[in-house]
Amino acid sequence: MELKSVGKIIESGLCAFCGACITVCPKEAVTIDSDEPTFDSEKCIECKLCTLVCPVINRGVEEIPTLASYTGRTLLEEVAKVAQDGGVVTTLLIQALNEGMIEAAIVCHLSDKEPLRPEPLVALTKQDLIASAGSKYVSCPSLSSLREIVDKYKSVAVVGVPCQVKAIQFMRKRAPRYAKHIKLVIGLFCTESYPYTKFCDMLRSKMDVDPSSVVRSEIKHGKFSVKLSSGEIHSIRIKETKEYARKSCLYCGDFAAESADLSVGSIGSEEGWSTIIVRSQEAKDLVEKAIASGLLEVKELSEDSKSFVLKFVSMKKKRLAKELPL
Numbered sequence: 001m002e003l004k005s006v007g008k009i010i011e012s013g014l015c016a017f018c019g020a021c022i023t024v025c026p027k028e029a030v031t032i033d034s035d036e037p038t039f040d041s042e043k044c045i046e047c048k049l050c051t052l053v054c055p056v057i058n059r060g061v062e063e064i065p066t067l068a069s070y071t072g073r074t075l076l077e078e079v080a081k082v083a084q085d086g087g088v089v090t091t092l093l094i095q096a097l098n099e100g101m102i103e104a105a106i107v108c109h110l111s112d113k114e115p116l117r118p119e120p121l122v123a124l125t126k127q128d129l130i131a132s133a134g135s136k137y138v139s140c141p142s143l144s145s146l147r148e149i150v151d152k153y154k155s156v157a158v159v160g161v162p163c164q165v166k167a168i169q170f171m172r173k174r175a176p177r178y179a180k181h182i183k184l185v186i187g188l189f190c191t192e193s194y195p196y197t198k199f200c201d202m203l204r205s206k207m208d209v210d211p212s213s214v215v216r217s218e219i220k221h222g223k224f225s226v227k228l229s230s231g232e233i234h235s236i237r238i239k240e241t242k243e244y245a246r247k248s249c250l251y252c253g254d255f256a257a258e259s260a261d262l263s264v265g266s267i268g269s270e271e272g273w274s275t276i277i278v279r280s281q282e283a284k285d286l287v288e289k290a291i292a293s294g295l296l297e298v299k300e301l302s303e304d305s306k307s308f309v310l311k312f313v314s315m316k317k318k319r320l321a322k323e324l325p326l
């Protein structure tokens with residue numbers, strides 16, 4: 001693929017806004033913008049690093065075998081109140097901070113400048129983690145934060161959707177300076193995300209909702225729902241949201257963040273619980289320590305739930321057959 005590919009990906013509206021190219025570019029030719037990065041061809045020296053780590057350009061999915069799978073939920077009340085599902089992600093990050101496995105975690109919180117605008121956050125405390133719990137369905141360029149922390153911390157965790165987990169895998173091989181301090185990667189199950197502008201358009205035009213009144217968003221049982229500060233709930237069928245989704249998602253074949261140390265999602269679990277797929281021994285130890293510390297409870301994932309998750313995995317893999325329209 002040609003050198004200017006990241007520029008081309010952005011120009012074609014195919015960028016997943018993972019943030020990896022922003023971190024690895026040695027010339028700051030790719031910078032963060034509202035719904036995708038901005039590419040400055042004048043600054044570009046055509047070193048190809050961005051092309052090598054971009055998860056849209058490098059489309060394959062490398063699977064790591066599963067070590068264990070559970071359904072779990074937090075035992076911390078302050079996490080359960082704000083988490084998306086079982087609060088597993090936030091609880092495991094708290095455990096990782098408590099035991100010194102990590103010094104910081106890259107997560108995603110809501111901006112205080114614009115309603116529902118997600119921003120990457122380098123969380124250093126339990127309070128930071130709790131404040132950034134919950135799913136933001138607007139894409140958040142979290143990997144752009146790896147640049148600012150590269151010389152600050154020796155051990156970090158990153159939470160990301162599958163395209164971001166994939167970019168980390170490429171960074172480990174092709175731009176290791178920015179990935180060498182990553183000790184834990186937590187992936188989120190994902191079928192699609194939305195650019196900020198389109199997400200707000202969808203709320204206003206399809207759902208008659210003012211973005212500033214939304215206190216929680218949820219995708220469950222084939223519906224996208226928002227809860228408003230008044231307590232009202234507005235829902236539409238997930239099918240109706242497709243036209244607002246990121247174009248990159250139409251070509252993305254990874255549902256379960258197949259190369260993360262562990263992945264977490266809602267499908268396969270009861271309300272208030274999360275499905276957990278563990279792939280590394282370090283992640284398995286972390287889960288066991290969180291249980292032993294009284295922060296988390298888990299049960300083995302049933303065979304039915306495993307098959308249900310696998311159905312989504314194979315449904316999404318079909319998207320890989322589609323050629324990128326470049």
Ligand SMILES: Cc1cc2nc3c(=O)[nH]c(=O)nc-3n(C[C@H](O)[C@H](O)[C@H](O)COP(=O)(O)OP(=O)(O)OC[C@H]3O[C@@H](n4cnc5c(N)ncnc54)[C@H](O)[C@@H]3O)c2cc1C
Nearest residue numbers: 083084085086087088089090107108134136190265266267
């Ligand atoms: C865009 C998106 C699509 C999803 N689609 C599905 C799906 O189709 N099926 C399914 O089963 N699950 C899906 N999930 C995962 C699900 O919504 C929950 O995030 C997951 O079950 C973990 O719940 P929890 O209570 O353990 O997490 P919490 O304890 O609430 O923690 C969530 C963590 O994710 C981080 N985060 C939130 N939004 C983002 C983001 N956009 N980018 C990076 N990090 C983020 C938060 O900062 C926090 O650290 C999706 C999540 C996202 C963000």
Ligand code: SF4
Nearest residue numbers: 025044045047048050
């Ligand atoms: S090719 Fe190199 S210099 Fe150009 S945008 Fe990509 S990383 Fe930056």
Ligand code: SF4
Nearest residue numbers: 015016018019021054
């Ligand atoms: S998908 Fe990620 S690496 Fe590729 S162009 Fe977009 S932000 Fe850059």
Ligand code: SF4
Nearest residue numbers: 162163190191249252
């Ligand atoms: S569907 Fe794929 S490209 Fe879209 S946000 Fe999810 S992981 Fe990223």
